[in-house]
Amino acid sequence: xxxxxxxxxxxxxxxxxxxxxxxxxxxxxxxxxxxxxxxxxxxxxxxxxxxxxxxxxxxxxxxxxxxxxxxxxxxxxxxxxxxxxxxxxxxxxxxxxxxxxxxxxxxxxxxxxxxxxxxxxxxxxxxxxxxxxxxxxxxxxxxxxxxxxxxxxxxxxxxxxxxxxxxxxxxxxxxxxxxxxxxxxxxxxxxxxxxxxxxxxxxxxxxxxxxxxxxxxxxxxxxxxxxxxxxxxxxxxxxxxxxxxxxxxxxxxxxxxxxxxxxxxxxxxxxxxxxxxxxxxxxxxxxxxxxxxxxxxxxxxxxxxxxxxxxxxxxxxxxxxxxxxxxxxxxxxxxxxxxxxxxx
Amino acid sequence: xxxxxxxxxxxxxxxxxxxxxxxxxxxxxxxxxxxxxxxxxxxxxxxxxxxxxxxxxxxxxxxxxxxxxxxxxxxxxxxxxxxxxxxxxxxxxxxxxxxxxxxxxxxxxxxxxxxxxxxxxxxxxxxxxxxxxxxxxxxxxxxxxxxxxxxxxxxxxxxxxxxxxxxxxxxxxxxxxxxxxxxxxxxxxxxxxxxxxxxxxxxxxxxxxxxxxxxxxxxxxxxxxxxxxxxxxxxxxxxxxxxxxxxxxxxxxxxxxxxxxxxxxxxxxxxxxxxxxxxxxxxxxxxxxxxxxxxxxxxxxxxxxxxxxxxxxxxxxxxxxxxxxxxxxxxxxxxxxxxxxxxxxxxxxxxxxxxxxxxxxxxxxxxxxxxxxxxxxxxxxxxxxxxxxxxxxxxxxxxxxxxxxxxxxxxxxxxxxxxxxxxxxxxxxxxxxxxxxxxxxxxxxxxxxxxxxxxxxxxxxxxxxxxxxxxxxxxxxxxxxxxxxxxxxxxxxxxxxxxxxxxxxxxxxxxxxxxxxxxxxxxxxxxxxxxxxxxxxxxxxxxxxxxxxx
Numbered sequence: 001x002x003x004x005x006x007x008x009x010x011x012x013x014x015x016x017x018x019x020x021x022x023x024x025x026x027x028x029x030x031x032x033x034x035x036x037x038x039x040x041x042x043x044x045x046x047x048x049x050x051x052x053x054x055x056x057x058x059x060x061x062x063x064x065x066x067x068x069x070x071x072x073x074x075x076x077x078x079x080x081x082x083x084x085x086x087x088x089x090x091x092x093x094x095x096x097x098x099x100x101x102x103x104x105x106x107x108x109x110x111x112x113x114x115x116x117x118x119x120x121x122x123x124x125x126x127x128x129x130x131x132x133x134x135x136x137x138x139x140x141x142x143x144x145x146x147x148x149x150x151x152x153x154x155x156x157x158x159x160x161x162x163x164x165x166x167x168x169x170x171x172x173x174x175x176x177x178x179x180x181x182x183x184x185x186x187x188x189x190x191x192x193x194x195x196x197x198x199x200x201x202x203x204x205x206x207x208x209x210x211x212x213x214x215x216x217x218x219x220x221x222x223x224x225x226x227x228x229x230x231x232x233x234x235x236x237x238x239x240x241x242x243x244x245x246x247x248x249x250x251x252x253x254x255x256x257x258x259x260x261x262x263x264x265x266x267x268x269x270x271x272x273x274x275x276x277x278x279x280x281x282x283x284x285x286x287x288x289x290x291x292x293x294x295x296x297x298x299x300x301x302x303x304x305x306x307x308x309x310x311x312x313x314x315x316x317x318x319x320x321x322x323x324x325x326x327x328x329x330x331x332x333x334x335x336x337x338x339x340x341x342x343x344x
Numbered sequence: 345x346x347x348x349x350x351x352x353x354x355x356x357x358x359x360x361x362x363x364x365x366x367x368x369x370x371x372x373x374x375x376x377x378x379x380x381x382x383x384x385x386x387x388x389x390x391x392x393x394x395x396x397x398x399x400x401x402x403x404x405x406x407x408x409x410x411x412x413x414x415x416x417x418x419x420x421x422x423x424x425x426x427x428x429x430x431x432x433x434x435x436x437x438x439x440x441x442x443x444x445x446x447x448x449x450x451x452x453x454x455x456x457x458x459x460x461x462x463x464x465x466x467x468x469x470x471x472x473x474x475x476x477x478x479x480x481x482x483x484x485x486x487x488x489x490x491x492x493x494x495x496x497x498x499x500x501x502x503x504x505x506x507x508x509x510x511x512x513x514x515x516x517x518x519x520x521x522x523x524x525x526x527x528x529x530x531x532x533x534x535x536x537x538x539x540x541x542x543x544x545x546x547x548x549x550x551x552x553x554x555x556x557x558x559x560x561x562x563x564x565x566x567x568x569x570x571x572x573x574x575x576x577x578x579x580x581x582x583x584x585x586x587x588x589x590x591x592x593x594x595x596x597x598x599x600x601x602x603x604x605x606x607x608x609x610x611x612x613x614x615x616x617x618x619x620x621x622x623x624x625x626x627x628x629x630x631x632x633x634x635x636x637x638x639x640x641x642x643x644x645x646x647x648x649x650x651x652x653x654x655x656x657x658x659x660x661x662x663x664x665x666x667x668x669x670x671x672x673x674x675x676x677x678x679x680x681x682x683x684x685x686x687x688x689x690x691x692x693x694x695x696x697x698x699x700x701x702x703x704x705x706x707x708x709x710x711x712x713x714x715x716x717x718x719x720x721x722x723x724x725x726x727x728x729x730x731x732x733x734x735x736x737x738x739x740x741x742x743x744x745x746x747x748x749x750x751x752x753x754x755x756x757x758x759x760x761x762x763x764x765x766x767x768x769x770x771x772x773x774x775x776x777x778x779x780x781x782x783x784x785x786x787x788x789x790x791x792x793x794x795x796x797x798x799x800x801x802x803x804x805x806x807x808x809x810x811x812x813x814x815x816x817x818x819x820x821x822x823x824x825x826x827x828x829x830x831x832x833x834x835x836x837x838x839x840x841x842x843x844x845x846x847x848x849x850x851x852x853x854x855x856x857x858x859x860x861x862x863x864x865x866x867x868x869x870x871x872x873x874x875x876x877x878x879x880x881x882x883x884x885x886x887x888x889x890x891x892x893x894x
Contacts, residue, residue, distance in 0.1 A: 032769070033766075033768065037468075056466070105384050107524075175579060180579075180582075288573055
């Protein structure tokens, strides 16, 4: 009963946050200076008449809200227009009908574009995150168990170096190394023109494309997981019940698995859940280095082009992912640590 | 082996066809090109990015071809007749041309395309090309009649980029919003290449149209692959993952040129482009309504701009910023525009002492610290010659140029406050807001000089095309003359005179004309065209010419 109420409270709070994000998303991008009709392109052929026609096509000729023609520059507009003829209410109305609009830049429906990009990002992230979690947790446990030995120092040093490396720099180093010495592809997710090849050949090609970006991502995230796991594990291993477990004659593996790991897992679960939420935005830098057509790249390009529909859709997706990941972390926490129930 | 066994073997062989020596299939000749972008859309009406136009040039045909030597030649048309008054053009279209789907291309498709472009003001680039067209008709399958509302000297530049679309595909999408919403995913044209596969932001795969009437490609496929950073492009060509790259940082050119089987080529860019140092000269009289027009008043004085020109060491800018891959700039009409470029003008020589003297003689004698006062009658509170200098944040060259200019101009008592700004935000500050002092930017343009000349007209101040706020009645009059002058020699003289006027008024400083730098692999294909006045290895001329290395 108490768990049900907690769940309802969390879900309600998540919904409110999403509502707030919906409104913020609309105004956030319109506050930026610039004009989607020109999209940062300076060309004498782009006449004023053409810009006006594009504004009308994008619906930007309508006031942002009643009494407000535009946000940047801030201009007053007519107050007596029907709210349904303002950009804000058209946006809300479309969202309620499940329409995210058409990309100003590519003219592709935003839902379709985000779906494709999200899938690409998910493919990229799932391999990297899985490896990073498995290796990071295992490495952290090992380092803590062998605390203050050469193994621990080596793990600590490697993690700190990996964590300190700028992502794009590491990506570029891997790009040079991988293409020159390992013959690995460095751009995209499949070799163009392979559509007619067998499924096996396509899978092999996709796997080869994944190696370098996955490696980059694994190195960056592994360090974070390893350091947190090691630190939490060290705390847990100093507890009396670990001493008791050892005194009972349990094997090292049993002590670590059954007594230490489960108690040390809580912070890792939180970090993993939060990371998963945030990484939906796409590992922008990794995607940029390896020309990976993911969500991060889409957001980056859309900011430059003032592609409001894509930005609104992508930020909504990002917000929903982070909120959902938070909710998931909360629920997992509640399940793993019954003391959380007792919290008001 | 007994006889029945042999018979059985023969029988099985016949059934399977496996015992005859099957010819080994020839591997496809696929040229892979790495580039930094991707088409924004495949609809020629709404596309704005260069990458989209690269595809259109390969997949479609148009009335004229723009050649690498800067000339035009007839393409779809076999002849053209111009009326004596210059108001009507009759084109005879070649017979027997087919679209990629097998349907014939006729004069009706040409007329349909021009009428479509004319009908849609929301086609940002295509619609202005029809501005002078009063009517376009196709009385029969091989004749296109274009009537103009004014005689113009540059019909070629109005038609060369209007790609001929198949009416049977576009008819259903010609009206209203459908014309801009049509994604044109099949991209059916009649050009030397046809679309096989397209993934926005990833790659475009084109197959050869071996039946093309004038330029059948020798390769089987061309694939354009998107790389989102220049380092990856350089690495892709050095490791053989692509056969050509359309752009590379100048810093990588030397090293890449030493790589085995890689050649780096440079020449004037095929599409004319120019970099400029822009002075805000908008005055209270010329300032459009609602514009800020808050440029430093000193820049409205020609002597100040002249002094800055004399204090600018263009060769140093070329050596440091472009690593030598450029030529000194002179006017807004770049040398890539061939005959229209006025190379008779004498540039302002780099001479800081002379620049200082010009400012002293003009009366800018008061200093505050190392920086001159921006007013001749300097009083407390007068602005200083400490200019806000902006450039688009996506520019690779501008930060280095700003740093160098700051050093050069410091010698004559001029300070700079350099700042990179998001391109879209900079557009908002630029024109027609005139909310800056100096900008480092540039223009892309058509092969005809008209568009760039238009930028400096008084009329362009309010429309946002003018970035300087410059206004000169004589220049405007010359513009109006050249736009209707049908005699090419006379028009050239007018265009040259206009460049002389703006050069004397020091409306801009043109630091350099940068070269196009591209790289190709010599071990995969031969025939890349690198010996023409202009360079574009991804242009049709080059791509239909290349053959696989045996």
